[in-house]
Amino acid sequence: MRFLAALLFWLVTTVLLAVAIPATWAQQNVVSEDGYAALAAEAAKNPQLQEAMASELATQITALAADSGYELNNTGLVRGVTAAYTANAGFPDQFAQANRIAHRWMFTDSVRHDAGDENRWFVDIAPMLRDDSLRQTLGNLNLDVPDTLTVPITVPESSALRPGQLRTLATWGPIISIGACVLTGIFALLTLATARQRGKALAALGVSALLVGAAGWAGIEVARRYVDDALNNTTGDVRTVADVMVDTAEASLHHWLNLTLAAGGVLAIFGVLVSVLGGLRRSV
Template sequence: MRTFISAIAVVVGVLLSALAVPAIWLDRNVVQADGFVALAAPLGRDAEFQQRLATAAVGTIDAGAIPDALAGLVTPVLEAAAGSLTALPGYPAAWEETLRKSHRLSFAAPESAPAAPDSPSSLTLDVAPLVALATEELAHTTGLPLTAPEQTLVNVGEPEQRQMVERASAYAPLGYSLAIGAGIAFALALVSARRRWTVVLAVGLGALALAGLWAAGSQFARDAVVGTASGNGLSDMFKNAFVAAASSSFQFWVGAAAITGAVLVTAAVVIRIASPGRRAPTR
């Protein structure tokens, strides 16, 4: 009976771990703002993405305050601003603030999200900090009184992807409870086992199996997302680069699980060799 309980506990622990680890990674690296910014920040250093994003940001500047007589002179200045935006000293901070504002917009709790009829139904970047940077530079260059908007949205996704974000926001926080449940199951397995080295071996083999499963699942998800094109060049660039960064980050966790599994298997073998069992009683 003890062996049966121990085996069931190991299986339950492995199954809970299979769900807990991806959920915790998702919470720390995507749902939480600091993790999202750290994961997406390198996108701002991609030259082609920078240029497209700067062009999109500058293109939203309201030129209504510019007199018609000067409109022809300001157009080249706008084009130059799009080309030089990423070279401005304030660009890194503006890009980070763009990511934070976009994260708040995408991962806002339903009860705190604005109920406006024109609220975004797809994934968006709020490039207002970049627009403010460009507007300030343009105003300084031309001397014209230009005001930057508080919010400037650039679509980088589809409504279906927005739904995926909402599901991820609901699923990710459960990872910590699942991890606690897995820990309790493994502890129960150790307490119930007649030969504890077998539990260590089973958990190690389970960790190795999960590492392979997570690696395959991560690759499948990456290929599925990258294989869909929206027709929006900026959207596809952001999506592909972010998915690649996320996949690389998760692979580190997969590698850690594989190493942990290998260590546990080795420890189980050493324990078994060091304690061969009871000797037969002498007559």
């Protein structure tokens, strides 16, 4: 009976760990606005994203200048200015701030929409256009940058997206991630307490972590195909930005899974050593 109970607790621990790792990662890096902003700041260090944002900012500056009666060369002066801006050390923080509106659109629906644009996902670039380095380099152009200047991430046909669509996840995400972690710890302790040999139980828990880490890597490969389909709802330079954001998120989750694999390997080896030492002690 003890063996069956320990086996049951181990299986439940493995399942809970498989929930806890991705749920905690998602809460820390996607559901949390601060975590999402930090992820965006990390992505903004990528040269591909910087080049794409420089192109988008140049397009917006040229349009604003045209509204003010100026004709600017999008591929010349303006493009050089925006490229220098996105390459400077302050750009990642400003890009992160700009992405907060996109997060609020999806997780809270606290962003005001223009008529007919309710089903489009936006990022606010106005703070970037008001940056001192851009204004100083462009000279004394009287560009009237609005308080909010949103650039659509998705095309209108992306009807699957709705403002506040993930509001429920924002509410329950912290509860699910914390609950899964707590329950994982409880059932891991129950596994150790029920098992006749602690060394084998430790090794089995290590195997659980190894299984979860390996399954996570496989799951990412499968999920990436669906993510790529979703990215087809983005257009132009924003598609490049979205690709880099997804790649950054994937690298972050891979890091978590690698830590899980490493912890599982250490725990499995430690469990085997405990079992061997216990066997030697009993044989003496």
